[in-house]
Amino acid sequence: MALFPFSAIVGQDELKLALEIAVVDPGVGGVLVFGDRGTGKSTAVRALAGLLPKMKVVVGCEYQCDPTSDRAQCPSCRAMTGTPQVAEVSVPVVDLPLGATEDRVVGALDLEAALTRGERSFSPGLLARANRGFLYIDEVNLLPDHVVDLLLDVAASGENVVEREGISVRHPARFVLIGSGNPEEGELRPQLLDRFGLSLEVRTPGDLPTRVEVVKRRAAFERESGAFLEKWASAETALTTKLEDGRRRLREVQVPDAAIERAATLCIALGTDGLRGELTLVRAARAAAALEGELQVTDRHLARVAPLALRHRLRRNVLDEVGSTVRVERAMAEVFPP
Amino acid sequence: MTADALEAEARWCDAVTAIELLGVGPTQVGGVLVRGWPGPVRDRLLDWVRMVCLPPLVKVPVHITDDRLLGGLALAATLETGRVVLERGVLAQADGGVVLVPMAERLEANVVGHLCAALDRHELSLERDGFTGVTPCRIGVVALDEGIDDERAASALADRLGLHVDLQPLPPRSTPPLLPDVDKVRAARARLESTSVPDSLVTALCEAAVQLGVDSLRATVLAVAVARAHAALCGRAIANDDDAAMAARLVLGPRATRFPETEQAPAPPEPSDEPAPEQPPLPEDRADDQPPPDGDPDEGDLDAALTELVIAAARSAIPDGVLDLVTAGRSVQRGPRSAGRSGALKASTSGGRPSGTRAAVPQPGERLNVIETLRAAAPWQRLRRRAASSRVEVRRDDLRVTRFAQRTESLVIFCVDASGSAALQRLAEAKGAVEQVLGDCYVRRDHVALIAFRGTHADLLLPPTRSLVRVRRCLADLAGGGATPIAAGVDAALALALEARKRGRSPLVVMMTDGRANVGRDGTRGPAGQGDALASARSLRAHQVRSLFIDTAPRPRPQARELAREMGATYLPLPHLDPRVVSSQVQALTQAGP
Numbered sequence: 001m002a003l004f005p006f007s008a009i010v011g012q013d014e015l016k017l018a019l020e021i022a023v024v025d026p027g028v029g030g031v032l033v034f035g036d037r038g039t040g041k042s043t044a045v046r047a048l049a050g051l052l053p054k055m056k057v058v059v060g061c062e063y064q065c066d067p068t069s070d071r072a073q074c075p076s077c078r079a080m081t082g083t084p085q086v087a088e089v090s091v092p093v094v095d096l097p098l099g100a101t102e103d104r105v106v107g108a109l110d111l112e113a114a115l116t117r118g119e120r121s122f123s124p125g126l127l128a129r130a131n132r133g134f135l136y137i138d139e140v141n142l143l144p145d146h147v148v149d150l151l152l153d154v155a156a157s158g159e160n161v162v163e164r165e166g167i168s169v170r171h172p173a174r175f176v177l178i179g180s181g182n183p184e185e186g187e188l189r190p191q192l193l194d195r196f197g198l199s200l201e202v203r204t205p206g207d208l209p210t211r212v213e214v215v216k217r218r219a220a221f222e223r224e225s226g227a228f229l230e231k232w233a234s235a236e237t238a239l240t241t242k243l244e245d246g247r248r249r250l251r252e253v254q255v256p257d258a259a260i261e262r263a264a265t266l267c268i269a270l271g272t273d274g275l276r277g278e279l280t281l282v283r284a285a286r287a288a289a290a291l292e293g294e295l296q297v298t299d300r301h302l303a304r305v306a307p308l309a310l311r312h313r314l315r316r317n318v319l320d321e322v323g324s325t326v327r328v329e330r331a332m333a334e335v336f337p338p
Numbered sequence: 339m340t341a342d343a344l345e346a347e348a349r350w351c352d353a354v355t356a357i358e359l360l361g362v363g364p365t366q367v368g369g370v371l372v373r374g375w376p377g378p379v380r381d382r383l384l385d386w387v388r389m390v391c392l393p394p395l396v397k398v399p400v401h402i403t404d405d406r407l408l409g410g411l412a413l414a415a416t417l418e419t420g421r422v423v424l425e426r427g428v429l430a431q432a433d434g435g436v437v438l439v440p441m442a443e444r445l446e447a448n449v450v451g452h453l454c455a456a457l458d459r460h461e462l463s464l465e466r467d468g469f470t471g472v473t474p475c476r477i478g479v480v481a482l483d484e485g486i487d488d489e490r491a492a493s494a495l496a497d498r499l500g501l502h503v504d505l506q507p508l509p510p511r512s513t514p515p516l517l518p519d520v521d522k523v524r525a526a527r528a529r530l531e532s533t534s535v536p537d538s539l540v541t542a543l544c545e546a547a548v549q550l551g552v553d554s555l556r557a558t559v560l561a562v563a564v565a566r567a568h569a570a571l572c573g574r575a576i577a578n579d580d581d582a583a584m585a586a587r588l589v590l591g592p593r594a595t596r597f598p599e600t601e602q603a604p605a606p607p608e609p610s611d612e613p614a615p616e617q618p619p620l621p622e623d624r625a626d627d628q629p630p631p632d633g634d635p636d637e638g639d640l641d642a643a644l645t646e647l648v649i650a651a652a653r654s655a656i657p658d659g660v661l662d663l664v665t666a667g668r669s670v671q672r673g674p675r676s677a678g679r680s681g682a683l684k685a686s687t688s689g690g691r692p693s694g695t696r697a698a699v700p701q702p703g704e705r706l707n708v709i710e711t712l713r714a715a716a717p718w719q720r721l722r723r724r725a726a727s728s729r730v731e732v733r734r735d736d737l738r739v740t741r742f743a744q745r746t747e748s749l750v751i752f753c754v755d756a757s758g759s760a761a762l763q764r765l766a767e768a769k770g771a772v773e774q775v776l777g778d779c780y781v782r783r784d785h786v787a788l789i790a791f792r793g794t795h796a797d798l799l800l801p802p803t804r805s806l807v808r809v810r811r812c813l814a815d816l817a818g819g820g821a822t823p824i825a826a827g828v829d830a831a832l833a834l835a836l837e838a839r840k841r842g843r844s845p846l847v848v849m850m851t852d853g854r855a856n857v858g859r860d861g862t863r864g865p866a867g868q869g870d871a872l873a874s875a876r877s878l879r880a881h882q883v884r885s886l887f888i889d890t891a892p893r894p895r896p897q898a899r900e901l902a903r904e905m906g907a908t909y910l911p912l913p914h915l916d917p918r919v920v921s922s923q924v925q926a927l928t929q930a931g932p
Contacts, residue, residue: 037497038554042458097455097463103709111411111709112422114716138455142447166717182494183805204553212544214555216537219562222366223534 002225006047007235010214011205015044017288018198018308022134022176023052024246025287029197029280030155030177032140032188032312039202040214041180045093045136051236052091053244055132059085062124063131063171064092074171075122092133094126094175102147106162107169122169127151127160130175140179141188148188151177152195194273197280198305199312201325246291253286259297262335266306269331272313281309299336306332346508350379352655354386354516355568356501356588361390361523362567363530364436364478367500368457368560371442371491373483374505380482383505387436387480390518392527396432398449400441407452408464409473413708420719420730427464429456430473437477442495443485450492453479457498500560502592526570533570535562535577538641546586546648550656551595561589579644583651590648591655598649695738710738748846748928749785749802749838750775753831755851755890756792757822767890767917768850772800774917775924784928785843787834791827793820794861798830802838823857824901825870828878835883846884846927848920849907852891853898868897872904879906886923888912 009016018031033041057064063074067086077084096105107125114120126135135151137143154160160173179196181188193199205211221228263281270277284305285297292301311324356370374380388395398407405411409427416423429437429452437453439445445453456462462475479499483491490496540562547558565585569577695710715736722731752775754768772788788800828849835845855867859874878885887902887909894911902909910923 036553037494038556040555095463097452109713109716111712111716114713114719120717139451142451204555206548208541208545208548211548211555211558212541215544215558215562216540218555218559219535219540219566222559222563223566 002229003050004043004047004218004221005229005232005236006044006051007239008217008221008228008232009040009044009047010217011210012040012044012202014200014308015041015202017304018200019044019048019178020243020246020291021198021284021287021305021308022178023048023243024250024290025283026174026176028176028283028287029195029276030179032193032196032199033178033180033202034183034199035180035202036204037182039204041202042136042138045134045178045180046095048134049090049093051240051243052093052133053240053247054088055091056086057089057132059087063128063173064089064133065172066132075169092129092131094130094133094135096126096135096137096143096151100126102150103164105147106150106160106164107171108162108164109167120166122162122167124171127154127173127175128171131171131173133175134178135175136178137180139181141181141183145189148192152192156195193312194276196312198284198308200308242291245293246287249293249295250287250290253289253295253297255282255286255297259285259299259302262299262302266302266331266335267310269335270310270314270328272310274313277310277313281306284309303332303336348654349504349508352588353383353503353505354518355584356503357383357386357390358518358523358526358571359501359564359567359588360387360436360478360480361392361518362526362571363563364391365460365476366530366563367478367567368563369436369477369479369481369499370501370503371481371483371496371499372503372505373485374508375484376482378510379505379508383503384438384480386518387438389520390523391436391478392434394432394435395438396428396435397438397440398428398453400439400444400449401446402428402449404448404452407449408462410464411709416712417730417732426473427462429453429462429475429477432477433474434476435478437479439479439481440484442481442483442491443489445492445495447492450495454494454498497554497556498560500557500564501588503588504592522571526567526573529573529575530567530570533566533575533577535566535569535581538644539565539577539579539582541641542582542644542648543585543590545645546598546652547590549598549649550590550593550652552590552593553595554593557589557593561585564589579647582644582648586648586652587655591652594652594656597656598653695740697735697737698739699734699737700739705740707738707740710740711736714738747784747843749787749835749843750924750928751787751789751831751834751838751845751847753789753791753796753827753847753849753851755822755824755827756790757820758852770917771848771850771920774921789827789830789834791823791830794823794826794857796823796826796830798834802834802843821857821863822851822855823859823861823867824851824853824855825859825867825874826857826861827851828871828874828905829859832874832878832881832883835878836881844884844928846886846924847878847905847907848886848888848924849902849905850888850890851898853889853895853901854891855897855901871901875901875904879904882906884927886910886927888920 006016015033018033022028022031033045035041055064056067058067058077058080060076060080061074061084062076065074065077067084103125105126107122107128110119110121110123113123135155137151140148154173155175155177158172158174160169160171162169162171177196179188183201205214217228260278260282263278263285267277267281272278281302282297285301288301288305289295289297294301307325307328311328314324314327353372359367360370372380372383405425405427407427407429409425409430412423412425415425439453452462456475456477457479460474460476462473464471464473479495481491481495481499483496485491496502543561543565544558547561552558562585565577565581568581568584569575572581574581695707697714700706711732712730715730715732718736719730722733752768752772768788772786775786785802785804786800787798787802789796790799791797831847831849835847838845853871855871856865857863858866858870885905885907887898887905887907889898889902889909889911891898891911898911899909908923908927910919912919
């Protein structure tokens with residue numbers, strides 16, 4: 001089925017920014033999206049697939065290895081001899097379906113090969129397919145804890161280690177984890193929250209013109225997806241170019257000491273635990289600068305991404321009704337006086 | 339004909355129109371949510387489904403397992419042939435047709451998840467038993483919601499089914515003997531592709547949705563799809579006002595969470611700044627070149643009249659309860675709560691999670707893990723295969739049993755005395771304690787519930803939950819004052835505790851009261867209150883429900899201590915509730931084991 005174009009999503013600027021940052025700098029550490037039903041969370045994430053610049057892979061490699069990088073880690077590339085053939089493919093956006101069994105996530109013994117030929121070989125799972133791409137989990141708060149733990153662990157280490165049924169395999173699994181869920185159905189444990197780089201909450205737009213526009217576009221897409229896609233093709237290409245440029249520029253973006261200091265001051269003011277807050281804040285600000293075509297991180301970039309990077313890292317005071325976004329905004333007003 | 343009979347006939351007409359619309363475009367309208375008990379009326383409606391919709395019509399039993407729903411390894415065939423044989427799941431078989439879901443209010447969270455994914459994407463992606471693939475799954479869903487009171491089909495599913503039909507008010511023999519016009523539906527199906535909905539109708543539907551308090555944009559998108567299907571059904575190439583009115587009646591009305599304002603300006607309270615009802619909608623013809631909506635357009639009275647019409651159509655379908663709640667001044671819950679009784683969290687937590695397998699011959703009550711057994715057997719097949727048979731040889735040593743890590747969840751039931759003059763302060767303290775306990779234990783995925791008793795009875799204010807969001811919403815409007823019916827409070831706590839136990843949770847009751855009961859079980863004031871309270875307390879102990887008694891009186895009295903003893907409770911005199919002390923006590927008790 002055709003995907004709804006990313007640029008045709010009305011509003012939801014913060015969600016779009018978070019996803020764009022994750023594309024430009026996959027190291028930022030995943031995005032967590034919480035929000036009500038029917039706000040277009042899943043639509044936005046799945047739309048990413050149509051937007052991502054193509055990537056080069058080694059033909060025949062089950063882990064989509066990059067031909068230009070060190071391929072020694074990947075079992076299927078190690079087995080290859082000679083110069084590998086190279087192909088261009090779309091960046092994978094893999095959906096983790098609710099109810100996927102653990103063996104399909106990490107990979108397992110290839111049952112068919114074992115039964116028919118008596119061979120003990122490894123059949124890669126979803127983590128292998130998501131390598132160098134995105135792994136999307138809808139309803140992440142309904143996933144069994146042990147699977148979430150496993151995913152976050154692999155996402156952080158970039159490597160999947162499989163030790164089961166007498167198989168011992170390790171393969172690269174670098175992906176951006178994107179989780180979404182509805183907070184009314186249960187929350188994520190704080191230690192898991194902290195492992196996500198960026199987090200945000202999406203709401204249903206309340207004003208009529210925006211709602212009308214959303215419904216019109218959705219209806220148009222569902223009626224004639226071909227014509228709709230054509231209409232948005234140039235916007236999509238422009239966005240792809242912007243992301244490509246951002247990615248290229250990322251390495252050149254300077255982070256002055258003053259900006260790092262600012263980030264630290266903000267985190268101290270908010271009392272975030274650990275250093276992950278500062279690190280993510282600076283990284284995300286750098287990606288935001290790269291997206292805007294600038295070569296230096298400024299206060300403006302920090303301020304733009306601070307709610308995304310910090311709101312889920314605040315120590316939660318259960319008696320405090322003030323939302324974490326408001327708390328971040330207040331601290332920003334102090335640290336970055338207008 | 340009486341007014342009731344007329345009303346019943348109108349309702350039945352709506353119901354069969356919904357089925358016809360489903361027949362016209364099942365994937366477009368998503369499906370039909372039918373609320374009502376089994377009976378002749380519903381059976382007749384299902385006959386319509388069978389006649390009007392394209393086959394296949396596939397039934398999904400309520401406790402279907404993932405492997406049957408999605409497909410997976412066909413065990414018998416695999417063992418027979420020695421090759422991996424896959425079996426198509428029920429959802430894949432339903433492609434192009436309709437999935438019938440009886441008892442939708444009791445669906446497991448994973449089944450809801452898969453149905454929603456299929457409705458969203460019109461395809462199924464499969465990651466099971468060593469098989470990866472995508473199969474088309476263009477379905478409409480007919481969900482039969484048989485819930486009573488606040489039991490409802492999961493909101494995630496209900497949101498995706500465009501048409502909502504309520505058969506409950508229909509008397510059994512009231513349905514007029516109509517037969518569907520199958521040819522008309524077939525013609526409409528062919529016409530649907532070329533039918534269009536003008537922008538003015540889209541705007542009117544959006545505005546009606548806002549005024550009716552229908553938040554989900556998906557509902558509005560579905561309303562547009564329903565208007566289109568209805569136009570096709572009536573043989574129109576372009577949808578008109580009647581189609582929009584029907585869409586409002588079948589899609590928006592049943593989802594309304596408030597009554598629309600009729601004439602005057604102010605939009606009802608909403609967190610976001612909403613436009614007043616007569617705010618001009620967008621003009622029709624800005625669609626093509628510049629997409630983003632910025633300017634505030636001006637427009638004529640025509641569209642306002644259309645919106646009025648659409649809202650009037652929806653109004654007749656607004657559920658009765660909404661009006662009652664609005665007039666009672668209580669906030670209306672937005673849409674049905676998450677999956678009625680079989681809560682969404684249950685599937686992922688209760689019953690223990692599989693934690694690996696072990697080699698063993700399955701004992702009664704243990705589960706053979708077939709896949710792991712086959713995996714264990716697989717590497718040896720070549721050695722074992724003496725004859726030319728292609729059968730898989732599985733030996734005793736290969737058998738693997740699934741291990742479950744059973745970690746019982748606890749449910750902390752707060753039973754709070756909301757009576758008397760100190761009530762307000764005590765309630766505030768209790769609220770703090772509930773949130774603190776929840777904050778501490780949601781790390782461990784435990785649940786809390788809150789019962790308050792005052793006047794003549796006890797109320798379950800907060801059903802078992804883990805969601806801080808819901809706790810805040812529920813605690814916000816907690817009122818106090820009146821007499822002290824302790825017996826009623828203890829009874830309510832006991833009932834909830836026993837229910838929790840049935841679900842495999844271990845309950846802990848936290849009583850917060852000064853122990854001075856003055857209302858009996860029958861609701862009358864008097865000295866019988868204390869005796870009844872003691873009797874209730876004893877039955878709590880008899881059921882071996884663990885409890886903690888927090889004496890909130892400024893000067894503790896012997897009655898409270900006696901009550902605590904009869905309950906078998908840990909007694910804690912605490913004139914000023916300290917949330918942290920309560921929380922640590924609760925933790926100590928929940929971790930102590932049953």
